Amino acid sequence: MNTTWKSKLTSSLFVLPYLILFTVFLLIPIVYGAWMSLHNWDLLNPVHEFVGLKNYAKIFDPKSYVHNLFFEGLKNTLKFVVFSVPLLVVVGLGLALLINSLPGRLKGLFRTVYFIPYSVSVSVVAIIWLWLLDTNSGLINNYLTGLNLPAIPWLTDMPWAWVSIVIATLWWTIGFNMVIFINALNDVSEELYEAGSLDGANRWQRLIYITLPSIKPTMLFVLITSTIASFNIYGQPYLMTRGGPGTETKVLLMNIVDEAFKQRQLGNAAAMSLLMALLMIIISVAQLRISNRKE
Amino acid sequence: MQSKASKTVVIIVAILIGLIFIVPIIWMLATSFKTDQEAFTAGLKWLPEVFTLENYQYALGGNADTPVLQWMGNSLFVGIVGTLIVLVVDTLAAYGLARLDVPFKKFFIAMFIGSLTIPWVITFLPLYMEFNTFGLLDTYAVLILPYSANAFGVFLLYQYFRGFPKELEEAAFLDGANKWQVFTKVVLPSARPVIWTLAIFTFMGIYNDFLWPLVTTNSPGMRTITTGIAVMQQGSFVSSPAKLMALTSIATIPAVLLFVIGQRSFIKGVTQSGIK
Amino acid sequence: MNKKKWLGVAMTAALAIGSLAGCSSDKEATSSKGGKDKITYWAPFSGADGPRMKNIVANYNKSQDKYEVDLQIVPQTDYYKTVDLAFSGQKSAPDLMIMHTDQLTNYAEKNLLKDMTDTIEKNGVKAEDYSDTAWQAGSIGGKQYSIPLDIHPLVLYYNKDMFKAAGLDPEKAPTNREEFVAAAKKLTDESKKQYGFVVPTLWPNQFIYPTVFFQNGGELMKDGKPNYNSPEGVEALTFLSELVTKEKVSPANVQQDGEVTLFLQGKNAMQLNGPWMMEQWDKAGINYGVAPVPQLGTKQQAVYANGHNFVIPASVKDSKKLEGISDFLKYAADNTMEWAKSGQAPASKAIYEQNDEFKKMVQQPQVAKQFEYAKFAPRVANWGQLSEPLWAEVNLALLGKKDPQKALDDANKKAEQLVQK
Numbered sequence: 005m006n007t008t009w010k011s012k013l014t015s016s017l018f019v020l021p022y023l024i025l026f027t028v029f030l031l032i033p034i035v036y037g038a039w040m041s042l043h044n045w046d047l048l049n050p051v052h053e054f055v056g057l058k059n060y061a062k063i064f065d066p067k068s069y070v071h072n073l074f075f076e077g078l079k080n081t082l083k084f085v086v087f088s089v090p091l092l093v094v095v096g097l098g099l100a101l102l103i104n105s106l107p108g109r110l111k112g113l114f115r116t117v118y119f120i121p122y123s124v125s126v127s128v129v130a131i132i133w134l135w136l137l138d139t140n141s142g143l144i145n146n147y148l149t150g151l152n153l154p155a156i157p158w159l160t161d162m163p164w165a166w167v168s169i170v171i172a173t174l175w176w177t178i179g180f181n182m183v184i185f186i187n188a189l190n191d192v193s194e195e196l197y198e199a200g201s202l203d204g205a206n207r208w209q210r211l212i213y214i215t216l217p218s219i220k221p222t223m224l225f226v227l228i229t230s231t232i233a234s235f236n237i238y239g240q241p242y243l244m245t246r247g248g249p250g251t252e253t254k255v256l257l258m259n260i261v262d263e264a265f266k267q268r269q270l271g272n273a274a275a276m277s278l279l280m281a282l283l284m285i286i287i288s289v290a291q292l293r294i295s296n297r298k299e
Numbered sequence: 300m301q302s303k304a305s306k307t308v309v310i311i312v313a314i315l316i317g318l319i320f321i322v323p324i325i326w327m328l329a330t331s332f333k334t335d336q337e338a339f340t341a342g343l344k345w346l347p348e349v350f351t352l353e354n355y356q357y358a359l360g361g362n363a364d365t366p367v368l369q370w371m372g373n374s375l376f377v378g379i380v381g382t383l384i385v386l387v388v389d390t391l392a393a394y395g396l397a398r399l400d401v402p403f404k405k406f407f408i409a410m411f412i413g414s415l416t417i418p419w420v421i422t423f424l425p426l427y428m429e430f431n432t433f434g435l436l437d438t439y440a441v442l443i444l445p446y447s448a449n450a451f452g453v454f455l456l457y458q459y460f461r462g463f464p465k466e467l468e469e470a471a472f473l474d475g476a477n478k479w480q481v482f483t484k485v486v487l488p489s490a491r492p493v494i495w496t497l498a499i500f501t502f503m504g505i506y507n508d509f510l511w512p513l514v515t516t517n518s519p520g521m522r523t524i525t526t527g528i529a530v531m532q533q534g535s536f537v538s539s540p541a542k543l544m545a546l547t548s549i550a551t552i553p554a555v556l557l558f559v560i561g562q563r564s565f566i567k568g569v570t571q572s573g574i575k
Numbered sequence: 576m577n578k579k580k581w582l583g584v585a586m587t588a589a590l591a592i593g594s595l596a597g598c599s600s601d602k603e604a605t606s607s608k609g610g611k612d613k614i615t616y617w618a619p620f621s622g623a624d625g626p627r628m629k630n631i632v633a634n635y636n637k638s639q640d641k642y643e644v645d646l647q648i649v650p651q652t653d654y655y656k657t658v659d660l661a662f663s664g665q666k667s668a669p670d671l672m673i674m675h676t677d678q679l680t681n682y683a684e685k686n687l688l689k690d691m692t693d694t695i696e697k698n699g700v701k702a703e704d705y706s707d708t709a710w711q712a713g714s715i716g717g718k719q720y721s722i723p724l725d726i727h728p729l730v731l732y733y734n735k736d737m738f739k740a741a742g743l744d745p746e747k748a749p750t751n752r753e754e755f756v757a758a759a760k761k762l763t764d765e766s767k768k769q770y771g772f773v774v775p776t777l778w779p780n781q782f783i784y785p786t787v788f789f790q791n792g793g794e795l796m797k798d799g800k801p802n803y804n805s806p807e808g809v810e811a812l813t814f815l816s817e818l819v820t821k822e823k824v825s826p827a828n829v830q831q832d833g834e835v836t837l838f839l840q841g842k843n844a845m846q847l848n849g850p851w852m853m854e855q856w857d858k859a860g861i862n863y864g865v866a867p868v869p870q871l872g873t874k875q876q877a878v879y880a881n882g883h884n885f886v887i888p889a890s891v892k893d894s895k896k897l898e899g900i901s902d903f904l905k906y907a908a909d910n911t912m913e914w915a916k917s918g919q920a921p922a923s924k925a926i927y928e929q930n931d932e933f934k935k936m937v938q939q940p941q942v943a944k945q946f947e948y949a950k951f952a953p954r955v956a957n958w959g960q961l962s963e964p965l966w967a968e969v970n971l972a973l974l975g976k977k978d979p980q981k982a983l984d985d986a987n988k989k990a991e992q993l994v995q996k
Contacts, residue, residue: 012402014478018395019407022388022453028429029448030414030422037425047659048685069992099316105309116562117317120324123558125525126509128547131532132323135330135540139830140768140837141339143326150343157828160776160974175320183566236420239509243529246831248777250971257420257510264424265514265656267960274424281421288416335859339840431660517653519621530652 037274045271052271059275070272073263074279077256084241084255085234087170092230093223095174096181101211103182104189115186119179126176130243133172134159159245165253169240177233181226188222189215224295228288235284256280324551331355331544338541354545367549369520370527373442377523378506381443385452385501386494393456394482398468408457411450427515441515442523446505452497459493460486492567499565524550611643614899617661617672618646619654623854624917631913635906642899644671661888662687668888671900674721676712676882677952677959683720684956689887690718698901700908706946709882709922715954721884722904723922725914727850728880728945729782730938731869735862737762737769737844748866752814755845755869759824762844771824773834773843774815776973781962783847784969785879787811789950790872796953796961801990803965804983811872812972812979820975827975850942853918865938867945880949882922915939920946957993964989 041059043052062068103115121129136143137158145155158168192215200210216223238257241247247254260280264273326345330338331354333347358367395401396408422445430441463486471481487494506525513526522530528546536543558565620628625648632646647669649657655678661668662682674682682688691713695701702710705723713721735745741761749755759771775783785795793807802808819825835852837843839859847868856863870876885904891897911921915933920926920942926933927943934940952958968986971977977985 008400012400015395015399015401018391018399018478018482019401022392023407025384025388025444025447026411026414026450029426029445030417033422033425033429034417036429037421040425040428047663048682048687050663067992067995069989072989072992102309102313102316106313107306107310110310110313114313114317115566116559118320119562120555120558121320123554124551125507125528125554127525127529127532128551131528131543131547132327134532135544136323136326138540138836139828139833140826140842141540141840143343146342157830159830160828175323179320187566232418235418239529243532246777248831248967248970249974249976251967260420260423261510261514262963265659267957268659270424270428277420277424281418284418284420285416335839339836431663436660514656517649517657519650530650533652 037278040270041274041278043271045269045274047268047270055271059271060279062272063275063279070263070276073259074256074276076251077254077259078280078283080252080254081235081237081256083166084169084237084253085231087166088173088234088237089227089230091170091174092178092181092234093226096178096226097185097223099178099182100185100189101215103186115183118182121176122179124176126239127243129172129176130240133168133175134244137168160249162249162252165245165249169237169244169253172240172244173234173237181230184222184226185219188219192218220295224292227295228291231287231291232284235280235287324555327544327551328548330541331548333541335539335541338544354542355549357542358546358549365527365531365546366520367524367527367546370522370524371550371553373439373521374506374523374525377439377442378502380439381446381505382498382501384443384447385449386498388447389452389497390456390487390490390494391482393453394460394486396453397457397460397463398465399478411453414450415454423511430515437516437518437521439521442512442521443505445511446501446508449501449504452501455497456490456493459490463489495564495567499561611641612895612899614642614644614671614896614903615669616644616646616903617654617658617669618648619651619673620648621650622851624851624914624919627913627917631907631910634910634913635903638906639902642902644899644903668890670891670896671885671887671903673724673883674886676709676726676880676884679713679721679884679886680715680954680958681956682886683715683718687889688720689889689891690720691722691887692719694887694897694901694904695719695722697898698905700901700905704908704924706922706924706927708880708946708949708951709884712882712951713884713886721886722908724883724885724907724911725919725921726880726882726942726946726949727919728878728942728949729779729786729847729868730850730942730945731845731847731866732838732852732856733845733864733866734838734841734843735864737841738864741844745864748864749845749869750866751870752872755871756818756822756824759818759845760822763824765823767842768826769842770826770837770844772818772845773829773837774818774825774973775832775834775846776829776970777831777966779848780969780973781966782849782879782881784811784815784965785950785952786847786868786877787814787871789877789879790870790875792872792874794953795965796955799955800994801961801965801987803968803987803990804980807872807874808983809980812969812983814871816973816975816979819973829973850918850920850938853938865941867941875948877948877950878945880945880951882951883919918942922946961990961993964993 042054042056044055044058045052059070062070063074065071099118103111103118106114124132137145139145139155139157139159142158144158149155156164158164196214196218197210200214205213236257237255238261241253241255242258245253247258256276257280260273260276263269263276329345329347332350332352334349334351334353337348358365392411396404396411401407426445427436430436435441467485467489468481471485476484506523509525509529512523513529516522516526519527528550531546532543536546616632618628628648629646632644636643658672658674674688679688700722706726709723709726713719713723731748733748738745738758741758743758743761749758755772762771763769788795788808788811791807791810793805793811794802795808796802797805819827834843834846835848835855838846839855839861841861853865868878885907887897887900891900908923909925911923911926912930912932914921915926915936918938920939927940927946933943952962955961965983965986968977968982972979972982
């Protein structure tokens with residue numbers, strides 16, 4: 005009896021450090037955040053009046069400015085998700101297939117080259133692309149005008165602002181998805197392919213009927229991680245377009261940060277964060293469900 | 300199986316795509332050696348007419364506004380310490396949950412794994428206020444500690460430890476070793492590849508994070524390289540493309556070199572990360 | 576700073592081992608050094624103006640041995656976030672700080688600033704010693720909450736070489752709308768991609784648009800309600816957008832800082848910007864001229880301005896400290912010539928009306944010429960928030976995506992929602 009008690013205690017010590025960090029930096033903030041969202045929490049006002057669910061009601065009240073902040077931001081974030089996620093998955097897979105069809109020695113070289121941008125940080129990515137896409141002195145517009153094509157307002161006109169942001173994002177992160185796909189492709193058993201070629205399947209058929217079904221779990225993983233990452237977009241529009249033209253690329257996270265730190269309305273901002281998180285959870289679960297049902 | 304012609308086509312396509320990834324970086328380097336004036340009017344000229352190191356001197360010149368080296372040092376420090384903390388607490392917790400008689404084990408496992416679905420945005424503001432309450436904004440603590448609550452590592456290692464053959468541990472216990480000794484002498488060494496994977500993911504996550512360090516630091520000396528550059532871009536380096544490019548080059552070159560050297564381990568890490 | 580860093584490291588280590596003890600015990604007391612009373616002073620001068628303010632403070636510290644002013648520069652981008660945290664009581668607030676004119680109402684109405692009337696009387700700082708425009712900005716509800724440092728209105732910068740090349744007199748800047756448009760047209764040469772006045776679509780429209788609005792005789796807020804879509808406002812926005820579409824003196828779709836870039840390249844002949852840009856033009860070696868903003872509106876001469884002011888947080892009560900602050904402010908008022916070197920025009924009459932060195936400067940007297948008719952942001956607490964939709968809609972109108980009337984109607988609607996909350 006005494007020994008199991010002692011043993012349980014020593015075993016608990018293994019979990020304790022993480023449990024403390026988990027509590028202090030995750031559990032307490034979650035509860036604290038929910039608490040904040042129930043108050044009229046102005047940073048400059050020492051009294052935080054309890055308002056119940058009023059902050060949430062405001063988000064759903066079309067007459068309130070918080071409604072616009074949330075739903076216009078959400079619309080822009082969703083636009084980015086819709087534009088970027090399919091490309092992140094398809095281009096990532098495409099590059100992986102390309103690398104795999106290269107002769108052995110070149111594989112490593114190109115994999116490294118495609119992967120290099122992943123090592124730079126978002127501010128460097130934004131600055132490099134801002135400079136390439138500069139309307140007046142940018143390299144890309146200089147080439148376009150050199151070819152007697154009209155210069156493109158990459159950062160000030162729609163849909164170009166989104167195009168620019170998506171291009172920069174792809175350039176930056178696609179290498180990661182590619183590497184994951186390369187690994188998955190290497191794990192597809194050779195026997196399946198051999199059987200496929202015996203049946204006279206061409207390359208395209210082998211891709212559709214053998215490769216894709218075999219790497220389905222990886223596809224799902226990439227799909228969900230890319231969706232979550234795209235939902236969290238902040239740095240690229242913050243640095244490249246500052247939300248413009250107008251507020252067309254002002255994403256939800258930018259509105260939350262502004263509401264919290266510019267307008268000092270932490271209650272509203274906390275309610276907005278909570279709803280955003282809820283939405284992300286629902287979407288990931290839905291993606292899992294849908295792909296499992298197909299099976 | 301492939302014809303020679305199709306092989307050549309594939310290689311050409313690969314090279315063209317490779318250019319897309321490389322050209323922006325080369326253009327950045329090329330611009331960083333021009334004067335600001337020339338950068339604006341360079342058009343399509345890749346090589347600088349007047350080769351100048353002035354931009355680098357300016358960026359590295361110990362300017363109080365742009366302590367670039369300190370920013371890089373901060374990023375490295377924060378990334379390394381943050382990663383070490385994660386490695387220590389996560390391996391301990393994962394081993395405890397996978398093998399030891401921890402009370403309420405099932406509850407903890409469910410809670411930790413469940414937390415993986417919780418988006419980061421939910422803790423953003425409350426964490427900020429929490430650190431503010433303790434007066435720890437604009438310190439290393441705020442740049443390091445929040446990352447330690449992530450359950451990804453616990454989950455990853457938990458799965459690994461469950462698959463680890465019990466016999467080895469039992470043999471050690473029979474030899475009279477205690478839990479701690481078994482953990483450090485038998486279990487940990489075997490888990491080296493998984494730990495390495497976790498280390499890389501954690502480090503990259505902390506090193507590349509943008510919004511959190513941007514909001515929680517404000518003195519120039521506390522910035523990470525990512526946020527420091529962003530502040531310069533919106534501040535004193537507006538319309539000084541060449542100086543800005545020198546700054547980004549300084550930040551990029553070591554990262555790229557480290558990455559190219561370390562990428563084999565990184566890729567191996569991705570393979571072993573349990574991403575099936 | 577260093578201490579803080581190590582506190583952070585120590586905290587990290589402490590927490591990592593799992594101990595939560597020892598949190599706020601060893602915070603240093605802000606004690607004095609060598610018997611001097613210490614006054615902490617926050618300012619957002621992270622640009623070219625930083626060294627100037629540092630000099631003023633250093634000279635003051637040398638000039639007497641009773642007080643020690645400790646200047647802490649917080650970068651502009653983080654300034655009000657940091658100030659807010661200080662005021663929210665969770666970080667120690669400074670004894671003296673700089674505040675922009677458009678922020679004064681907000682903090683004063685929340686009772687966060689000290690009424691300086693007594694302080695002013697004691698140390699002999701007088702309203703008459705300052706530009707009336709600047710002084711009045713700090714008087715809210717019959718109390719004086721601030722002492723002005725400078726006013727920074729919009730100014731006109733133009734490229735003298737381009738003026739000469741276009742056959743214009745480089746010493747004569749346009750002064751009204753007709754002259755301005757005529758000059759801009761002369762300076763424009765589409766084939767060379769050279770423009771008379773590149774119309775910015777984002778910053779600094781926060782200065783440009785209100786300037787034309789005021790010159791039309793309009794008001795941004797009327798009876799506590801947004802008044803963006805008044806005829807004066809629509810006229811102002813129509814004028815700016817027609818510079819692109821009708822007069823064609825500007826390219827379309829100008830991106831952030833595009834007008835600055837083109838000015839540096841010698842492809843934009845005129846631009847409206849703040850006096851803080853001087854250093855950048857000097858560094859780039861452009862042969863430029865400065866002038867008051869021409870009367871682009873239809874009714875009157877006016878210019879939008881912001882300003883830097885000294886304020887004291889309401890929490891500062893220590894009478895010794897207050898004396899020190901008064902002493903420093905008195906010193907600063909007489910010694911802001913140093914401040915002028917950053918391109919700014921100090922609001923102290925001793926400088927801008929009487930100092931010969933100042934009068935010989937190129938830019939600064941031009942800035943000071945506009946003091947009399949300069950106007951600040953409307954005095955409402957949440958102007959920052961109320962104006963957000965305006966800038967977004969002005970952006971859309973200048974990019975040609977919305978008709979000015981429609982844009983301003985939309986901006987007004989959004990701002991009205993904000994007023995109601």
